[in-house]
Every structure is written in C-alpha cells, then in structure tokens.
Amino acid sequence: MTNPAPGPNVPEITTSPLLEAYFGRRPERLPVWFMRQAGRSLPEYRAAREGVAMLDSCLRPELAAEITLQPVRRHGVDAAIFFSDIVVPLKLAGVDVEIVPGVGPVVAEPVRTRADVDRLVEHRPGDHAAITEAVRLTVAELGPTPLIGFAGAPFTLAAYLVEGRPSRDHLAARTMMHADPEAWRHLMRWTADITGAFLRAQVLAGARAAQLFDSWAGALSLNDYATHAAPFSARALSKVRDLGVPVIHFGTGTSELLVAMRDVGVDVIGVDYRLPLDEASRRLGGTTPLQGNIDPALLAAPWEVLEAHVRAVVQAGRAAPAHVVNLGHGVPPTTDPAVLTRVVELVHSL
Numbered sequence: 001m002t003n004p005a006p007g008p009n010v011p012e013i014t015t016s017p018l019l020e021a022y023f024g025r026r027p028e029r030l031p032v033w034f035m036r037q038a039g040r041s042l043p044e045y046r047a048a049r050e051g052v053a054m055l056d057s058c059l060r061p062e063l064a065a066e067i068t069l070q071p072v073r074r075h076g077v078d079a080a081i082f083f084s085d086i087v088v089p090l091k092l093a094g095v096d097v098e099i100v101p102g103v104g105p106v107v108a109e110p111v112r113t114r115a116d117v118d119r120l121v122e123h124r125p126g127d128h129a130a131i132t133e134a135v136r137l138t139v140a141e142l143g144p145t146p147l148i149g150f151a152g153a154p155f156t157l158a159a160y161l162v163e164g165r166p167s168r169d170h171l172a173a174r175t176m177m178h179a180d181p182e183a184w185r186h187l188m189r190w191t192a193d194i195t196g197a198f199l200r201a202q203v204l205a206g207a208r209a210a211q212l213f214d215s216w217a218g219a220l221s222l223n224d225y226a227t228h229a230a231p232f233s234a235r236a237l238s239k240v241r242d243l244g245v246p247v248i249h250f251g252t253g254t255s256e257l258l259v260a261m262r263d264v265g266v267d268v269i270g271v272d273y274r275l276p277l278d279e280a281s282r283r284l285g286g287t288t289p290l291q292g293n294i295d296p297a298l299l300a301a302p303w304e305v306l307e308a309h310v311r312a313v314v315q316a317g318r319a320a321p322a323h324v325v326n327l328g329h330g331v332p333p334t335t336d337p338a339v340l341t342r343v344v345e346l347v348h349s350l
C-alpha cells in the first residue's frame, strides 16, 4: 500500500495515532473509537436531541457539531465520527425519507420498477451547506483529534430505497439486481453519485478520514457483491480519491467478502465481530490495516469478561500491519457510557 499525498485540506496527515494506523504504521498509542459513539447511549445526547427529529438534528450545524464532540469529551477516544446518517444525502436530494425511532430509515415511495428508478434519478444532489458548516464547527473545536467523515455504500442505501424500510434478507433488492440488471445499474449509479458527493463535502470541509458503511453487504454472495455492488462502491469512492484521506470500508457479515471489499480500493478494512482479526488479516494477505472488532454484546458482560475479550482482540490485531480498535458493529443504546470510557483507558494502557 502506498501513502497518498496529503490533500488540500490535510496539512499534516501523520499527527495523530489514528491516522498513523490508517496509513499502516504502528503509533505509540493504540488508537480506539466506537461506531455509533455519538448517540443514544449518552444522556447528554438524549438531552440535546429532545424534541428534534433525527434527520432534522443532522441538518442543524451547531447541534450536529455538539453531538459529534460529546463522546470525544467524555471518553477520550482517538477520533470523532461525524454525527449524521447514511440517508441524509437522500433527504438533501429531496427523497421522502425519515428515520422512525426504533425502526430505522423509512422511504415513502419504495423504488421497485424501472419507472420508479427513472423518477428517482430525476433528483439532483442537494445543497450540502449544512453539512459543510457542521464539519467546520466540529473541526474548529476538536483540536488535534481527527474527524472521520462517512457515507453509506450504494448497496446498503439501495437496500433501503428498494425495500422502503429495514429488512432482514433484502429480498426485493436482490431480486431487482437479477430481474432487471439495467434498472439496478441505473439506481446504483445515481446512489453512488449522491453518497459520494456527501462524503466529498465532509472531506473538503475538514474530515481527515472517510469511512464507507456497507452494513448490509453481508446479505450478498461474493459473486453478487463483486458484480452488482462493488463497482458502484468504487464509483462513490472515486469522488474522494483525489483528496488524499485514508478510506475505511466496513460491513457486517462480510467475512467472505473482505478481499473484494479491500479491492474496491480502500486503505483499511473494518471487521465485524464474527471473524477474529488474525484470521481477517490472513485472508487479506497480511498487508491491510484493520479496524475492529470488540463484540458489542460483551459491553454488557461483567468487566472481567469484557477485559479479557478486549485484550484478545488487541492480541489478534497484532497480526495486521496496523490496528485501530473499534467495535464489531455499533454501540447498543443500552450501553453504560462508563464502560466505554473504561475500554478506552484499557486500550490506551496496552
């Protein structure tokens, strides 16, 4: 892997343990952050969100910046993750989408036919001013701690657009890619461009790394992933390629897809909790920095059990050229925040 040259907004790319690790080196301190660290496990988050709908909160720059900063202040993590959502660029483009509490993203008019796709792609990318402003405010407060920007991968977004709501096996999306491959390509190209523009706006405004979430890619066979999803993830990432920030690629249930996900052209692979990091590294040929993969379920286990697990994750991570400690999926809303702070202290002591 070669280190890209610093982009226009990346004055010094190696000033933090997080970025050192993302660029494949072993920093003095093992870096750690948590997916979904900004959210319902924090009482200060619940207070800030009082009476504001989820997607509205993402489009209020002061509020989004404040929520992004909360877990950094509280836990001393090595990165901030931008408070937003993968469906925000759909909303900005004028798609009727909401996040229903306890359910997830719900699309008013699911996209099932070629005619539905044709109507959808009439939506042009929206105005990213609120995102740009939120990132600027966040970065100004963060000091040396890097901000990670993110976006949803085209397949995961298309899964919501086609199903209309969260789904277990993404049947309708998997049907469409085979039944009408032309409509599928049309949908995926549009989705890639929308989500890529959202990611680019964050990096241009000061995010120093970019994570692509393909949360539901694990529903696909390797062949379907390679044919019907990966090329569009590459298309989305082409929107930030010239900016020089490291790119992390994460999905769940993706043990069989890791090499294909790396070959989309990313710097770091996020591994879910199902596959030990030494085995993940072996599958990737031992050259890819890894992020992960504490089992979120163990955050609710007795401390001794969790501590042994965190130590085992760190030990397995030594098989990779570099390691950023994270969870194998997001923080559960019921997590005791004190446990997260303690995990950060433990990781930093190792």
Ligand code: CP3
Binding pocket: 034, 035, 036, 037, 038, 039, 040, 049, 054, 081, 082, 083, 084, 085, 086, 087, 099, 100, 101, 102, 103, 104, 105, 150, 156, 166, 213, 215, 330
């Ligand atoms: O802390 C962070 O990680 C940053 C913010 C963030 C959110 N969503 C905020 C959020 C990030 C990175 C995401 C990404 C996201 N959103 C993904 C990919 C990561 C993953 O978890 O697999 C996906 C699939 C979504 C779609 C989505 N948004 C779901 C499935 C849900 C949960 C619905 C529920 O109520 O259980 C959301 C809502 C959401 N996104 C919340 C937060 C803090 C909860 C909203 C609330 O507080 O009511």
